[in-house]
Amino acid sequence: MGTPTVPANETAILQRLVTIRERLTAIKQDRSTYIKSSDISSLYDQLIAEVRKINHIREQPGLRDEQNRVDVVLDDVFQLLSLSLLTIGLTRTAPATYASLTTVKRLLDHLHESRVYSENDLKPIQDRLNEIKGIIERDDPTESSEIIQLIRAKASVCEHSLRELFDSLAVVSPELAPILQKLVSIRRQIVSVGSMPKLHMSELKKLQEELRNIENQRVDGNFLSPDGNIPDGQNVLNGLLEECHNVLNDFFARKELVADSLRPIYDQLVEMKNQLEGMMLTHRWTLRETDLYNYQQKLQAIDDMRVNGSFLDEDGTAPEGQAVLLYLLRRCYALIYRLLVSSEPVSEALMPIQNQLSTVRKCLMEVKRMGGLSSTRELYPYQMKLASIDNLRVDGKFMIGNAIPEGQGLLNALLAECFDLCHELRVEMEEDQADD
Structure with a gap:
């Protein structure tokens, strides 16, 4: 069935939503600069205004469940906004959970369909949904009630689906x-x-x-x-x-991996799987969460090609290779989910500093594990690196231009821990030398 026609009183809303989507897409594609919190906040405020207008129009009886192109574009905008919030480090906000919930819903749908899962598959999803529920239910006066209502409804759908999966496992002793x-x-x-x-x-x-x-x-x-x-x-x-x-x-x-008619889909899925697996190895240094939007859109488009769970050829039959394609499709969803969950509450502008501090901490921990220092000279490179990072701060904050990106608390704690490790290593070395 096609998408219902957009009613006249929602046409202007649709146009403004398309404009917001285009602006978010342009920000996502611009790799010459970091995504700015102020830009995302401005677009978020515009989105809230449009959601309020939609809710007001659809308060009339029979219109609450109306679905048309406005809802399709609204979903796109929310996806992009959610990923943008993750990119600037606002991982603990309600709208930032939207992208995770969308991917969780797809994963749950595939588990329902495949009937191949165990409690070990469901428990991590349950933990993630509980975490999201805690974020949604947190009393945040700055958050829009309309947005909270929308996110809560999406989370409720996922929780219902998850309960059904747990119930189906209950028959197994x-x-x-x-x-x-x-x-x-x-x-x-x-x-x-x-x-x-x-x-x-x-x-x-x-x-x-x-x-x-x-x-x-x-x-x-x-x-x-x-x-x-x-x-x-x-x-x-x-x-x-x-x-x-x-x-x-x-x-x-x-005789063949997949039928010739399914080969283009197979090639697309393999390419996406390889790229996502590469991101899993390098995401701390290279991943901009908004990059995942294109993968989500491509996967959903491929997923929606199926008829009664199968990919069909021009004759309407289901050729060989269905299990392979479904495995690749589900694997890609799982990889996107893991990348979203692993997103850290640090703006991409501060990620290079976090990566440097994490590396220094890891090296210091390794020195400690191997028995400590043999001379103070071994500590100099770490102290110099930490001093150079410390000097980046202005009034105790890591600044990017005039902006204060998200993640200050995490970076300051990491910097303090590295200084503490240096001090502990020096004290331990001096005590060992005194004993000798």
Whole structure:
């Protein structure tokens, strides 16, 4: 179904939202300067004004659940704004959680669809949702009630979906949870190996052997408890075991990784997966959270191409390679989620300083672990580096031009810890020399 036509009384709102989106996009793409808090705050205030107008218009009976192009653009704007807030270090604000909630919702939808998960997959998501709930419910007088209401509704949808997943696991006895977790892990490893351009038969055979070992634990088709009883959840485990064998057999029998008609989608997903995995290694130095917007948009567009859960060709049939594409799609979502969660409450303008301090701290901790100093000269490089960083501060603050970026508390604490470590190392060395 197409998106409903925008009513006349929302046309002007749509145009202003598009303008805000274009401005946020321009800020995101400008790599010649750091994203400024003042620019984002100004656009955020404009967004709040438009949300209030939408709520006022839709207060009429029957219009509260109206969805049209205004809502699509509003979602885009919120995504960009959320990522921009993460970039400038405002990770503990309610609107900054929007991007995480959007990705969490996609992950939960895929878990529902795949039915391949264990409590180990759900607990981190539950912890993250609890953290977000704490941010939303925090009594912040500066936050717009309309924005809090919108974020709270999105979080509520995720919590409901998560409860359903936990409920579906409740049929599996705790005694069978380790086997379930092992089967879930094997299932993912099978598809991970099978998604590689070159099929590694030896790896698949190892996984097949692991499956057989689990299968041999059954007695008359059932997994038993230590006291010989038959715990609940047999159907779930046996179904997952059978699915693992089916996927393995598909990979053993296949001639092509994916059908030719699905090759363009496969190539896009592999490229995105490789790029996101690269970001996982270098994100502390190179990641601007707003960069994730393009990946989110591309993934959602690919995800929305599916019909009843499958990618179809021109004839309307589901060609070979569905499991591979779904694995790559879900892997990309998971990588984006991890990058969002790992975002630190420091503005990108101060990230170079934080990285330097983190490196100095790591080196000092290593010196301490290896037994300390043998002479004061070993401490000079660290002291000089810390002094140069300390001299960057103006009245105790790290300034960028006339602005005071987010993350002052974290950087000052890190700097103080490095100075303390230097002092401790010097004292320990002097005490050792006195004992000698």
